[in-house]
Amino acid sequence: MSFVSSCLESGFDIRVLDSLFVDHGPRLAHMRDAASFAKDIAGSFSLPAEDAQLLVRSALLHDIGYAPALRRFDYHPLDGALFLADQEEHPWVTEGVLRHSWAGRKSGLDPAVSEQYAQRQPLPDAAWLVRAVTVADWRAAGVGGRVSFARRFQDIATRNPHNPDKVRRAAIMVDEVRDGFLQWARDMATERRPLPWVFCDVDNTLIRPGDRLSVSNKAAVKAYVAAGGAFSLATGKHPLSIAPLALELGLETTQVAGNGSCLLDKNGITVLDELGDAADALRAALESRGLPIAIYRPLGIETGGMWPASLDEIFDRYGEIRPTRTPLPGEALKILCIVDGDDLRRERELRLLALELGVDCCRSDRHFLEFLPKRGNKGQAARTVMEQATWPVLHSLAVGDTENDEPLFALCGACAAVGNAGEWARRGADWTIGQCADNGAGGFLDRLRLGHGWAGLRSGLIF
Ligand SMILES: [Fe+2]
Incomplete structure (x- = not known):
């Protein structure tokens, strides 16, 4: 990400950040990925430039309190906020750090920490920023890398096998953070784009290998597009293999092929990345x-x-x-x-x-x-497709079944795995939908269309 956009004229000198996290690379990577997700939030929700700058900066600094040199109460949101306040950081940025991810609201806090929170009134004007930083925190893996909400939870569960309390709290929290995002996501819908852009894997997701495209999946895609939704195939297949399918579905969008190494549209194939030497x-x-x-x-x-x-x-x-x-x-x-x-x-x-x-x-x-190739994956390719269409990147849903769908799950606003997906993919998806053989993808599209897109989605939905 570009740090120019998150540099303010006063406050903490962002150039010092690296030196605070020597030997703590993964933590810094997590903070940078949260900032990069925050940038997508800012773009997708058309935030005014100054708000966008404060949000990205707050997401970048949200875990600064983990820097060993800043330890005071051994509670990173508070330690980070106290340090930033000393640096005369913008109060909204400090607020985002202080209260991100329910900080200060958790039970069992050290009394000295609770007392510090009790002394500080929340800033109502920055409540949106605290929420947005929290979403960004939950879409960046603990050791860096962009992930889905569900994968972030899995990540916490895997890293804390001996701390069932923490895992239980994280399970409750991820649902609340996701629901907050889903609620907010409705704001991305406009008359021109009432429904999210769906990127759908093909083999074992939309079509069972050996079968043809089913009548119901075809009807569901067509109805979704007719209702104003955008739909793209996102497949590992060769672009020439999916050209007839795109035609049969009447798709005018750009398709992701070769696992994201290339795109297919009416003008032909565009190579995004290649293996080179x-x-x-x-x-x-x-x-x-x-x-x-x-x-x-x-x-x-x-x-x-x-x-x-x-x-x-x-x-x-x-x-x-x-x-x-x-x-x-x-x-x-x-x-x-x-x-x-x-x-x-x-x-x-x-x-x-x-x-x-x-x-x-x-x-x-x-x-x-x-x-x-490193830059050839379904997630990067879907981003290119949406950016070319000036479509908000988070106004999107991924549907897939396997490991190569992971970057797509991580990119989109939310994601669903078909019921026949491997356990890894299902655990990384916000919802498990019907099996490919039962037209699960089509059923999901119908439900999305009839539920008015984001408005019909919440954590824990059974499809
Ligand atoms: Fe974090």
């Missing part, structure tokens, strides 16, 4: 292990040397274009490797390989492990 090294490393691979390029899919003809049928079943045996020109968008997800040793080894080569790696199916 890593492609050759990856190919050699995977083939030396005897693994079949498919290299996705803008003009088609090219197989590696170990590709058995039987895999062509799997591609047919998935509605993926047939790979060619001859080399294709153009950048490598992604490499798909056929390797069973149950082989955990191999999985670890290949993920390590990706790390060494500086590329991302994720599983899109039990059989498919994908190697992707």
Whole structure:
């Protein structure tokens, strides 16, 4: 994020922040990610420039009280706020730090801490900022990285297995913070965009591999779009494979393909990122292990040397274009490797390989492990799509079923996993909707449309 936008003329000198968090990189990363989410809140809700600046700054500083040098009461929101007040920071920024994520309201506080809070009246004008900083805090993972509300809770639960009280409190809190956001999210709806933009995964989410698009899912998408909603496919498939589907659904939006490495619209394919030099090294490393691979390029899919003809049928079943045996020109968008997800040793080894080569790696199916460029994921691509359409980034919902949908879940305002999704994806989603085989995605779209978008959504909904 740009820090220029969060720099005020007076108050705490933001350039000092790094030096306060030497040896505490993950905490600082969390604060920066909260600031980056706050920037999306500011943009999505069209906040006036000064409010936006104060919000981003408050989100960036919200955990400053964790800096060892600032410890006074050993209660980070208070320690941070006291320090910032000494620095003559803007009172709203200090207020956001002091009260973020229910700070001061929790039971069992040290009496000295409670006394400090009792001495300070809340600032009613900054109540919105406290709420917004809290949302940003709950959309940034504890160790950095943008996440969904649900994943943030999972993250806390996983890191605190011996503190059931903390986990229980976090479970209550995440629902309240999410509900606050959902309530507020209604403000993003306008006449021109009454419903959130839905980004929907294809295989095992919208369509069961081997089947055609169902009549009910097709009808639900069309009704959603007719009601003013925007809908995009967000898939790992090759753009040429989804072109007929986009046509059948009558979509005029831009589609996310190749797992976010490229976009497809009426003008053709736009490459967002590519594997670059890593492609050759990856190919050699995977083939030396005897693994079949498919290299996705803008003009088609090219197989590696170990590709058995039987895999062509799997591609047919998935509605993926047939790979060619001859080399294709153009950048490598992604490499798909056929390797069973149950082989955990191999999985670890290949993920390590990706790390060494500086590329991302994720599983899109039990059989498919994908190697992707760093900036080519469904989340980044969906952001590009919405920004190109000047659509508020948080006025969006993700629907998916697997690990490669995680960046999309993290990007959008909220997210849903189909009932057949893996446990990891379901735990990272705000809602679990019906199974792909039962037209769960279509049912969700119908419910969204009939419930007037955000207005019909709240934590704990059963679909
Ligand atoms: Fe935080």
